[in-house]
Amino acid sequence: RKEVEQDPGPFNVPEGATVAFNCTYSNSASQSFFWYRQDCRKEPKLLMSVYSSGNEDGRFTAQLNRASQYISLLIRDSKLSDSATYLCVPSSGGSYIPTFGRGTSLIVHP
Amino acid sequence: NAGVTQTPKFQVLKTGQSMTLQCAQDMNHNSMYWYRQDPGMGLRLIYYSASEGTTDKGEVPNGYNVSRLNKREFSLRLESAAPSQTSVYFCASRGKAEAFFGQGTRLTVV
Numbered sequence: 180r181k182e183v184e185q186d187p188g189p190f191n192v193p194e195g196a197t198v199a200f201n202c203t204y205s206n207s208a209s210q211s212f213f214w215y216r217q218d219c220r221k222e223p224k225l226l227m228s229v230y231s232s233g234n235e236d237g238r239f240t241a242q243l244n245r246a247s248q249y250i251s252l253l254i255r256d257s258k259l260s261d262s263a264t265y266l267c268v269p270s271s272g273g274s275y276i277p278t279f280g281r282g283t284s285l286i287v288h289p
Numbered sequence: 290n291a292g293v294t295q296t297p298k299f300q301v302l303k304t305g306q307s308m309t310l311q312c313a314q315d316m317n318h319n320s321m322y323w324y325r326q327d328p329g330m331g332l333r334l335i336y337y338s339a340s341e342g343t344t345d346k347g348e349v350p351n352g353y354n355v356s357r358l359n360k361r362e363f364s365l366r367l368e369s370a371a372p373s374q375t376s377v378y379f380c381a382s383r384g385k386a387e388a389f390f391g392q393g394t395r396l397t398v399v
Contacts (some may be wrong), residue, residue: 213386213387221392221393222392222393223332223390224390228386268387270386274339277383277387278334279331
């Protein structure tokens with residue numbers, strides 16, 4: 180079983196829409212999670228860290244469901260600039276090795 | 290703030306040639322990583338170094354070697370380049386939490 184599974188999409192939404200996608204993880208020992216965004220042909224950049232049940236940063240909300248082993252990312256009031264691939268990375272502690280899936284592609288159109 | 294610096298940004302090699310990709314970080318991180326990313330794919334771990342003086346194989350190490358020269362620098366060497374190694378290569382470093390990435394090296398082997 181892959182460590183991380185995400186729907187690759189693409190999720191195609193109009194500006195202003197609310198969109199959410201999930202990330203399922205296999206390691207129940209995962210303690211914290213990181214959402215990255217990756218623009219086309221660029222390096223991944225940290226979007227949000229999640230250390231407890233969730234986190235909110237402006238239009239972005241992450242929620243963790245430990246019982247079902249998934250973490251979701253909700254984006255409100257989508258902007259064209261939100262178009263990117265979103266990657267989730269679970270952490271099982273200080274010695275974890277960042278492991279990436281294919282991520283979820285989001286396309287926001289006018 | 291330099292963060293993680295990779296050189297070169299672009300490179301074209303002929304089959305059989307060798308080259309070294311350089312990576313340096315200025316954040317005093319212990320862990321460093323090399324990934325490759327092929328079109329439409331996630332990042333795949335080639336090699337990593339959990340601390341200065343140690344290196345370990347990742348998911349796709351064949352055809353590569355690494356050197357953790359000191360705490361700052363972690364290089365990736367292709368001894369005899371093959372067309373299958375055409376890819377984008379990302380170096381990353383990590384302290385206690387999230388990983389930080391360099392801008393990537395776009396390598397084409399012809």
